[in-house]
Amino acid sequence: MESPARLSAIFVFLFVLVGALVCTRLLNSSTETLISTTSSQVPVLTTKTSQTSPNKTGQIPQNPSSQFEIPLNCTAYNLTTTCPSNYPTTFHPEQDPDRPSSPTCPEYFRWIHEDLRPWAHTGITQDMVERANRTANFKLVIVNGKAYVEQYEKAFQTRDTFTIWGILQLLRKYPGKVPDLEMMFDCVDWPVILSGDYDGPNSTTPPPLFRYCGDDSTLDIVFPDWSFWGWAEINIRPWETLLKNLEEGNKRSKWLDREPYAYWKGNPTIAEHRQELMTCNVSDQYDWYARLYAQDWSREAQEGFKRSDLASQCLHRYKIYIEGSAWSVSEKYILACDSVTLIVKPRYYDFFTRTLMPLHHYWPIKYDDKCRSIKFAVDWGNSHKKKAQAIGRASSKLIQEDLKMDYVYDYMFHLLNEYANLLQFKPRIPQKAIEVCSEAMACQAEGLEKKFMMESLVKGPAVSEPCSLPPPYDPASLFEVLRRKESSIKQVETWEKNYWKDHEQS
Numbered sequence: 001m002e003s004p005a006r007l008s009a010i011f012v013f014l015f016v017l018v019g020a021l022v023c024t025r026l027l028n029s030s031t032e033t034l035i036s037t038t039s040s041q042v043p044v045l046t047t048k049t050s051q052t053s054p055n056k057t058g059q060i061p062q063n064p065s066s067q068f069e070i071p072l073n074c075t076a077y078n079l080t081t082t083c084p085s086n087y088p089t090t091f092h093p094e095q096d097p098d099r100p101s102s103p104t105c106p107e108y109f110r111w112i113h114e115d116l117r118p119w120a121h122t123g124i125t126q127d128m129v130e131r132a133n134r135t136a137n138f139k140l141v142i143v144n145g146k147a148y149v150e151q152y153e154k155a156f157q158t159r160d161t162f163t164i165w166g167i168l169q170l171l172r173k174y175p176g177k178v179p180d181l182e183m184m185f186d187c188v189d190w191p192v193i194l195s196g197d198y199d200g201p202n203s204t205t206p207p208p209l210f211r212y213c214g215d216d217s218t219l220d221i222v223f224p225d226w227s228f229w230g231w232a233e234i235n236i237r238p239w240e241t242l243l244k245n246l247e248e249g250n251k252r253s254k255w256l257d258r259e260p261y262a263y264w265k266g267n268p269t270i271a272e273h274r275q276e277l278m279t280c281n282v283s284d285q286y287d288w289y290a291r292l293y294a295q296d297w298s299r300e301a302q303e304g305f306k307r308s309d310l311a312s313q314c315l316h317r318y319k320i321y322i323e324g325s326a327w328s329v330s331e332k333y334i335l336a337c338d339s340v341t342l343i344v345k346p347r348y349y350d351f352f353t354r355t356l357m358p359l360h361h362y363w364p365i366k367y368d369d370k371c372r373s374i375k376f377a378v379d380w381g382n383s384h385k386k387k388a389q390a391i392g393r394a395s396s397k398l399i400q401e402d403l404k405m406d407y408v409y410d411y412m413f414h415l416l417n418e419y420a421n422l423l424q425f426k427p428r429i430p431q432k433a434i435e436v437c438s439e440a441m442a443c444q445a446e447g448l449e450k451k452f453m454m455e456s457l458v459k460g461p462a463v464s465e466p467c468s469l470p471p472p473y474d475p476a477s478l479f480e481v482l483r484r485k486e487s488s489i490k491q492v493e494t495w496e497k498n499y500w501k502d503h504e505q506s
């Protein structure tokens, strides 16, 4: 038996040894983030280092393993109520010469070029930006890495708060990398910049307006919605956490063991097409293989959200997605299950959904014949189990891999970067704007808002560069993508027609 004194001596020795290894790694790691600050004062840094042992062959582990954390200091903020000036303002993770350049971003990033195409030849003038003020909730300006907001109108719930919070986290993640810009943001559901108003021979260039979704007849620029940082009113946690919960929830039951029906739960009162969907619910007379449930959010709020846990909603082989008053933030939660997502023909898109391929990531459901379309989809899947499971897995993989929070930030980064490249003027701080920073928002927040902000706080500068932006589609390949989508949907419609012809004859 070792004596306690000896044991603690060994412990201290190990501790020192680990410490020494960590220091060596810090000094020599070529994936280290170099940090410089504007003020001579050294920022408070804590270093988190993973326990990778040094590589005996002298090679550097692929995984960047240490990150500087810069905590949010509300004591300091409350004393001065001014945004801190000692956050790093430059970003250059030292690139390992042997390391390949950043991986290419997922395919959906290519739509950034499409969304900015209306200004590709003209650029964006100050006047164009100002003209977007008609419906904007706020103007956000970035100058020298600091953010300023001029609020025109408070948004519904905390949409604007968490959208601005998200942009502030982007600035923490990539200090000094987000260029100066001025942008107008509208937090209301529906796109408003009608392309028809801007396509005449003498028409003006459209005003660039950011919002959460668009459709085929509008030119609004799509941007990730507030729910990625949390939706406090209905207890939806920040995406980074929720994505992990969803992954665990999804693992709890195998596809084959799930209920062989199509599940939906949501608020049916907000749109007529959702009420139509409710008529497909199972009844004494008929079973369309749909199991539909109304979500009463105000009762849920009173009862502590016990029945709205998204991670325990991967219990059916099929899950229905149907738009609300416009796009719905629920789409990513539904696609995250291995269940086959049945998408009722949507009108709107958000920043990532244009990458979804029918029959690969989801099963298309007709808008004007929902019940029969759902019954056919469920019947098809239950008799083509392998193919159905592959569709379910393709969507959960897409969400887990291509829509992880790092890529959401990279999408914002590239979109804002490309947008700023088009600006024909030097952004300046508006007179009525106030400076915003994570401290100014989080130190005063309370309850769930505060909790979600602290949970989604970017801890410090990233250890690697953003992914590299893929090039625009050329007209032929864009046409090919759209054609492929269309023909898969047509294919399903043909199968469905034949199915019902057979069923009605027998």
Ligand SMILES: *[C@@H]1O[C@H](CO)[C@@H](O)[C@H](O)[C@H]1NC(C)=O
Pocket: 024, 027, 028
């Ligand atoms: C850093 O690495 C070099 C060679 O890879 C080695 O010669 C040097 O001693 C290392 N420095 C420290 C502090 O470990």
Ligand SMILES: *[C@@H]1O[C@H](CO)[C@@H](O)[C@H](O)[C@H]1NC(C)=O
Pocket: 052, 053, 054, 055, 056, 057, 059, 060, 061, 062
């Ligand atoms: C050491 O380097 C080799 C060769 O690159 C690599 O295969 C191995 O995973 C590395 N080991 C560690 C612990 O990083």
Ligand SMILES: *[C@@H]1O[C@H](CO)[C@@H](O)[C@H](O)[C@H]1NC(C)=O
Pocket: 074, 075, 078, 443, 444
């Ligand atoms: C800072 O001030 C806010 C109120 O403005 C208060 O809620 C918060 O607890 C304070 N934080 C600290 C760390 O003093």
Ligand SMILES: *[C@@H]1O[C@H](CO)[C@@H](O)[C@H](O)[C@H]1NC(C)=O
Pocket: 044, 071, 073, 074, 075, 076
């Ligand atoms: C926060 O700021 C206060 C006042 O400047 C300072 O005394 C304290 O050490 C800081 N705390 C941390 C964790 O950096």
Ligand SMILES: *[C@@H]1O[C@H](CO)[C@@H](O)[C@H](O)[C@H]1NC(C)=O
Pocket: 127, 130, 131, 133, 134, 152
């Ligand atoms: C919107 O911009 C126009 C100029 O383009 C300006 O006259 C108007 O006052 C602005 N409205 C608001 C609410 O700022």
Ligand SMILES: *[C@@H]1O[C@H](CO)[C@@H](O)[C@H](O)[C@H]1NC(C)=O
Pocket: 200, 201, 202
């Ligand atoms: C466009 O402007 C030109 C020159 O100002 C004018 O001659 C022409 O009629 C206008 N066309 C339309 C469709 O308004």
Ligand SMILES: *[C@@H]1O[C@H](CO)[C@@H](O)[C@H](O)[C@H]1NC(C)=O
Pocket: 278, 281, 282, 291, 292, 293, 294
């Ligand atoms: C759908 O049917 C099920 C089973 O009868 C029922 O529990 C559920 O409340 C119904 N949904 C709606 C929205 O009426």
